Amino acid sequence: MNGFWAILARDLHLARAESGGALLAVQFFALGVLLFPLGLGPEPGMLSRLGGGLLAVMALLATLLALDRLFQQDHEDGTLDLLRTSPAPLWTVALGKALAHWLLTGGPIILVAPLLGIVLQMSWPAIGGLLAALALGTPTLSLVGAIGASATIGARRSGVLLALLVLPLYIPVLIFMSGTVTAAETGLAFGAHVSILGALLLLSLVLAPWAAAVALRQIGE
Amino acid sequence: MAPGDGFSFQFRARGLAGARGARWLFEGLDLDLAPGDCLVITGSNGTGKTTLLRILAGLLAAEEGRVEWQPEPPGEMVRLHYLGHHNSVKGALTVGANLGFWRRLAGGSDAAAMARATALFGLDDLLDLPARVLSAGQKRRLALARLVAVPAPLWLLDEPTTALDTASGEAFAAAVAAHRAQGGMAVIATHRDLGFEATHRLRMGVTE
Amino acid sequence: MTASTPSSEQPAVRGSALHRFANPARFLRLSRAVQPWLLAITLPCLIAGLYFSLVKSPIDYQQKDTVRIMYVHVPAAWMAMFGYSTLAIASAIGLIWKHPLADLAGKAAAPIGAGFTVIALATGSLWGKPTWGTWWVWDARLTSVVVLLFLYLGYMALWNAFEQPQRAAKAAAVLALVGAVNLPIIKFSVDWWNTLHQPASISRIGTPAIDPAMLTPLLLMAVAYLGLFLLLLLVRMRVELAERRVMALQLARSRAGEGR
Numbered sequence: 103m104n105g106f107w108a109i110l111a112r113d114l115h116l117a118r119a120e121s122g123g124a125l126l127a128v129q130f131f132a133l134g135v136l137l138f139p140l141g142l143g144p145e146p147g148m149l150s151r152l153g154g155g156l157l158a159v160m161a162l163l164a165t166l167l168a169l170d171r172l173f174q175q176d177h178e179d180g181t182l183d184l185l186r187t188s189p190a191p192l193w194t195v196a197l198g199k200a201l202a203h204w205l206l207t208g209g210p211i212i213l214v215a216p217l218l219g220i221v222l223q224m225s226w227p228a229i230g231g232l233l234a235a236l237a238l239g240t241p242t243l244s245l246v247g248a249i250g251a252s253a254t255i256g257a258r259r260s261g262v263l264l265a266l267l268v269l270p271l272y273i274p275v276l277i278f279m280s281g282t283v284t285a286a287e288t289g290l291a292f293g294a295h296v297s298i299l300g301a302l303l304l305l306s307l308v309l310a311p312w313a314a315a316v317a318l319r320q321i322g323e
Numbered sequence: 324m325a326p327g328d329g330f331s332f333q334f335r336a337r338g339l340a341g342a343r344g345a346r347w348l349f350e351g352l353d354l355d356l357a358p359g360d361c362l363v364i365t366g367s368n369g370t371g372k373t374t375l376l377r378i379l380a381g382l383l384a385a386e387e388g389r390v391e392w393q394p395e396p397p398g399e400m401v402r403l404h405y406l407g408h409h410n411s412v413k414g415a416l417t418v419g420a421n422l423g424f425w426r427r428l429a430g431g432s433d434a435a436a437m438a439r440a441t442a443l444f445g446l447d448d449l450l451d452l453p454a455r456v457l458s459a460g461q462k463r464r465l466a467l468a469r470l471v472a473v474p475a476p477l478w479l480l481d482e483p484t485t486a487l488d489t490a491s492g493e494a495f496a497a498a499v500a501a502h503r504a505q506g507g508m509a510v511i512a513t514h515r516d517l518g519f520e521a522t523h524r525l526r527m528g529v530t531e
Numbered sequence: 532m533t534a535s536t537p538s539s540e541q542p543a544v545r546g547s548a549l550h551r552f553a554n555p556a557r558f559l560r561l562s563r564a565v566q567p568w569l570l571a572i573t574l575p576c577l578i579a580g581l582y583f584s585l586v587k588s589p590i591d592y593q594q595k596d597t598v599r600i601m602y603v604h605v606p607a608a609w610m611a612m613f614g615y616s617t618l619a620i621a622s623a624i625g626l627i628w629k630h631p632l633a634d635l636a637g638k639a640a641a642p643i644g645a646g647f648t649v650i651a652l653a654t655g656s657l658w659g660k661p662t663w664g665t666w667w668v669w670d671a672r673l674t675s676v677v678v679l680l681f682l683y684l685g686y687m688a689l690w691n692a693f694e695q696p697q698r699a700a701k702a703a704a705v706l707a708l709v710g711a712v713n714l715p716i717i718k719f720s721v722d723w724w725n726t727l728h729q730p731a732s733i734s735r736i737g738t739p740a741i742d743p744a745m746l747t748p749l750l751l752m753a754v755a756y757l758g759l760f761l762l763l764l765l766v767r768m769r770v771e772l773a774e775r776r777v778m779a780l781q782l783a784r785s786r787a788g789e790g791r
Contacts, residue, residue, distance in 0.1 A: 104427060104428065104429075104430040105428060107427070108424055108427035108428045109428075111424075111427075112413070112416070112424045115416060115420065116413060116415050116416065119415035119416065119453075120415060178409075179409050179410065179411055179412065179413070180407055180408075180409025180410060180411040181411045181413070183380070183382055183405055183407060183409075183411070184405075184411045184425070184428070185428070186381070186382055187380050187381065187382065187402075187403060187404070187405050188401065188428050188429060189398060189399050189400060189401055189402070189429065189430065190428055190430070246709075249705070249706075249709055250706070253689070253702040253703075253705050253706050254689070254692065254702065256693065256698070257689070257692035257693055257702070258691075258692045258693070259692065260692070263685075263688055263689065263692050266681070266684065266685045266688055267685040267688075267689065267706055269681070270678050270681045270682050270685065270710070270713075270717070271709065271710070271713050273678060273717055273720060273721070274713070274716045274717055274719070274720035277720040277721070277723065277724045278720065278723075281723070281724070281727060284727070302716070309712070313705060313708075313709055316626070316705055317701070317702060317705040320698065320701030320702065320705070321382075321698065344694070344695050344697075345778060345779055345782050346782060
């Protein structure tokens with residue numbers, strides 16, 4: 103697992119050296135959420151009803167933003183060649199990158215979400231459900247996103263293309279994250295929703311690094 | 324295999340054929356490298372030097388043929404260094420941090436090799452500087468330092484001496500000599516006179 | 532050390548790296564042989580199917596004539612799924628066995644499958660209007676089909692996103708397989724979502740209980756669509772091969788012109 107720790111440490115180091123660039127995603131998350139009361143009107147009750155789904159969708163979009171740079175830099179400066187010729191298995195590299203990505207996007211999103219929940223006048227149980235949903239959902243988003251990022255290295259319009267590829271794959275996570283919030287409020291089937299989110303996370307933990315490694319191997323040129 | 328023992332691997336290619344996109348570049352290529360060998364590849368641009376190196380490195384799939392090691396090196400061992408036109412240097416990290424990352428990636432902690440590398444390429448005074456303030460020549464020296472800091476039996480180098488001044492060129496030649504003395508092998512594509520003798524030469528782009 | 536660079540006088544074979552495609556003779560011969568048979572099956576089935584579904588089949592008690600849209604809609608939805616399966620299998624063969632025609636088959640199949648998906652969506656919408664009063668209904672099947680359409684579009688976009696077709700092929704293949712694994716999960720989630728948000732009575736666009744008189748036209752149309760899919764697939768693959776051969780010849784000409 104040398105490769106995993108080396109890549110994780112380096113990516114976090116690089117993010118810190120960029121001083122603030124890494125936190126752009128969570129700023130986008132907050133800003134995006136704030137657009138909705140402005141667009142829809144601050145009618146009491148409506149925002150709190152929409153809150154869970156809204157925050158889930160914004161979490162998806164914010165996670166996407168940071169994804170297309172995931173491998174791009176390494177590809178451009180030759181580090182990807184290095185990673186591919188090193189003895190470290192590529193799936194550990196992909197896993198390390200996905201974890202670094204989550205720590206820099208999903209993590210801050212989870213921290214900021216309760217504040218935004220209050221702003222959207224969500225109830226405390228709903229906010230609790232939201233935290234559970236994001237805690238289990240955002241790592242899955244980073245993992246699945248890594249597959250898309252590895253497949254689009256060097257592609258034209260890779261940012262938009264990545265979104266087009268990855269958003270359909272995000273739909274199950276979206277449905278269950280939003281469902282978890284509702285379930286937390288109504289008290290029905292909360293366990294079921296959380297279990298399914300957990301299952302999706304486990305599935306991606308096992309499959310996503312491997313799929314990303316397959317995509318990384320195909321780069322050629 | 325402890326560091327300092329030297330390498331005793333042979334590297335072979337049989338019937339390699341390479342293409343770049345839709346262009347067929349070479350076919351029927353055989354290579355035999357023994358410990359201490361150095362193959363220099365020459366040829367004008369577009370003849371497939373880079374493609375060949377990348378195929379040998381495993382970064383690009385050959386259209387035909389195969390590459391083999393005799394004996395097969397253990398999985399955790401660093402088999403080869405590929406150095407292309409890019410330096411793989413992260414500007415935001417210090418010189419020392421860059422080298423540290425490369426060493427961690429290889430799983431090794433051979434401090435002696437690291438010290439030798441920085442001394443040979445004159446990086447000892449630059450270790451704390453962020454790599455982005457280095458000149459092109461200094462960045463290339465950092466990239467070359469990786470070859471010495473992380474021992475590996477095969478070096479695949481594409482124009483390694485670009486942007487190097489004479490002194491650094493000599494340091495590079497010394498590094499190659501030490502590597503070969505240890506049983507290492509090198510395949511170097513270059514336009515320039517490297518200042519040492521190769522055991523084999525291959526000229527690309529010539530029809531037989 | 533020995534090596535040889537191919538001379539430029541043999542453009543079609545060794546002069547181009549696409550030699551694997553330059554003479555896919557077996558495939559071309561096979562497809563030419565199969566085509567008339569496919570046509571012979573597809574055309575009658577299509578005509579008979581249309582006749583039976585639009586004219587002769589019984590009208591539904593509740594939906595009256597609009598149920599006839601089902602005969603166009605349901606097989607189209609089947610073909611949308613079949614198309615993606617073809618894509619996924621072709622991708623798997625391309626990645627595992629690296630058969631060059633596999634990637635090509637995937638690329639050729641995608642727009643056809645996407646086309647059927649659009650037909651399924653459009654006819655589903657047309658069916659919904661008289662039945663439920665709205666142009667769109669958020670039922671589980673239609674929603675899944677929309678997601679399927681985007682999976683197709685993403686796959687097709689990947690093919691166009693790279694300079695080198697081989698790179699595009701591999702990237703698209705990986706995504707196709709990831710999409711295939713995801714499809715049952717998406718279907719499951721959308722069904723779940725649907726039961727959470729819809730009253731139970733509108734859980735799917737009413738597919739009437741299948742009466743044997745309805746089965747015949749449905750199957751006829753399904754066979755016709757399948758034949759159409761395969762025909763279009765073969766044609767598209769041949770066109771693609773011809774395009775690549777043209778490219779290879781052009782490249783060989785330019786190299787000969789350079790003088791070596």
